[in-house]
Amino acid sequence: MSDFAKPTLDDVARAAGVSTATVSRCLNAPDRVIAPTRERVMKAVEALGYTPDFGGRALASRRTNTVGAIIPTMDNAIFARGLQSFQEALSKFGKTLLVASSGYSPAREREQMEVMAGRGVDGMLLIGSARPDSSVDFLRRRGIPFLGAWNLGDAEGYFVGFDNHAAAAELTQMVLDKGHRRLAMIAGISQMNDRAADRMEGVRATAERAGIARAQLPVIEAAYTFDDGARAFGELMALSPRPTAVMCGNDVLAVGAMQKARELGLGVPEDVSITGFDDIDLASVVAPKLTTIRVPHRRMGEAAAEMLIKLINKQPVERQIEIPTAIVERDTLGPPPVDHSA
Amino acid sequence: MSDFAKPTLDDVARAAGVSTATVSRCLNAPDRVIAPTRERVMKAVEALGYTPDFGGRALASRRTNTVGAIIPTMDNAIFARGLQSFQEALSKFGKTLLVASSGYSPAREREQMEVMAGRGVDGMLLIGSARPDSSVDFLRRRGIPFLGAWNLGDAEGYFVGFDNHAAAAELTQMVLDKGHRRLAMIAGISQMNDRAADRMEGVRATAERAGIARAQLPVIEAAYTFDDGARAFGELMALSPRPTAVMCGNDVLAVGAMQKARELGLGVPEDVSITGFDDIDLASVVAPKLTTIRVPHRRMGEAAAEMLIKLINKQPVERQIEIPTAIVERDTLGPPPVDHSA
DNA sequence: AATATCAATGTAAGCGCTTACATTGATTTA
């Protein structure tokens, strides 16, 4: 490692025989400098191997060209995928991405918000809308533009996402149309997770409208892991009467449920139907293939990036951008088994 | 958005009736300030909602507490997972994570390196060791500590990873021990990807040692997608004589191959054995379950974080940390079918 | 030819923070 001191603007200015202002202009607004001067400066930049110091620049310009993203976890493929396209889109605009994870905890999300605010991010991507007002206030007070992704919010704020409630409702209707009456749900943990809560409510409300009382629709909340999905499915199958269709809050839970079904010797969908949500790779790879809801995570990431950039540049934007979802009918949803108990 | 100016150190100092130096010390070296003063200051910090400005801090201290990671893509679960634990570990040390992706292109990796260097990252995480010398020189000249992960490097540099070659070799030996002689491989694209190249070479060398000439071991390189895996598998199955075991460069390829096998009406492992690499979630969820190599990606992420922190703090570190891998025997590797052509 | 105009560049004041050094007052030492 060399110990040449890192060259500064001053060094370049001296080498090129101009003032620091001119060098700065060459770098930030080249057209405000006449060509011969600019060339001389750029040559000096090259020669010295100069690169601007981020700290100095951030301090002086009050801009960082950095945006932050706080997601629950990258372990969940849907966020990893969305984040990947978010980052790609961002980098086209010359922004870099600061990443942090909250582990689904609002308190940790808040901490990370402060860290990022301290780093002067130009804008921030958050997931969903379930967070204490104080967190939102913090961002507003700081004047940091932000948006929620992966769902559509309520009254205030900017969102790019999809209608978790409606999508879940639509799938529920399909399950009902197949003839199922004894539904059950393995939901994500709904506290401070609006996506999970909306999906749950979409299922319940639709079932209720079809005359199934809430009390008759068992719901177990589970963390998004195979094991928890399997465990919950086991509990559900021990119920009597046994549900004929188990709707899951995401594909991971659904696959966990499928594994448990196999263990229990239950055929899917002959003995019990199972549905997922997200349509991650897994869904089309398990056997039988999972009936689920496709969510275009990549598209969401891109749309989020574009929206956030506009917000940062104070360009006009729509308050909510809805990304369409679609039911993907595969092989885990069928009619209920013939009921011999009747 | 309110236009309260963001509070500065000065504001806090004034509110607490101390100098800026004391406030700074409270934040950076609390034990150098007596308790009552510290409490008074912290109260002021709370009250004003103060958070330090990154630019100012970076400029004055010549440190950013930021580390960069450039990975091929977060779409690959193994990197997403590793990155997640890397970030968690980092955040315990008060560092934040800048993320960029190279899409497996050395040129893009280099670009991102420059961006990150410009941002004054304290250190950098890279994947593997296959990159032009000029990229490495760049980092060295800048005095930015960095390490390669997911494999072990050659002579120089720091690494935390595993021996892709040895792991692949071991699995190959197991395949041979089952009695297979007509092996084939679907490898990742090996150019500028040392993990893929090492795995490939591990298979080839072991087969060769067992008397299988290289020319008799067909290898198809494929991008890490289901479709490409399936396509390659199709080509391999069209060969004559048909391979009895197909070893894949990662689990995604293997699962793609399995799907194609089903399509072709070939039983796994009765008609053809298939192996993977990585042991991602997928592997234990497909039917039949995939025989593969477990790589503890989380552990690698953590170890990488610890090593990088030490490098940044100029503490002594081992040059290479090897993370052990293990063969996970499941259901896709069996003995070869009885050969009626003999 | 005198004046107004304007593009190109320079001057210099910070941006918010850290930290070397200076100051202060209490405690220890002789």
Place this chain on the structure above:
DNA sequence: TAAATCAATGTAAGCGCTTACATTGATATT
């Protein structure tokens, strides 16, 4: 009790950059 010591805090000089404003000299306008 005076001197020495030391912990706690303050003072103030930058860190490298951007940018409002000032200056200059050339060109356009009358």
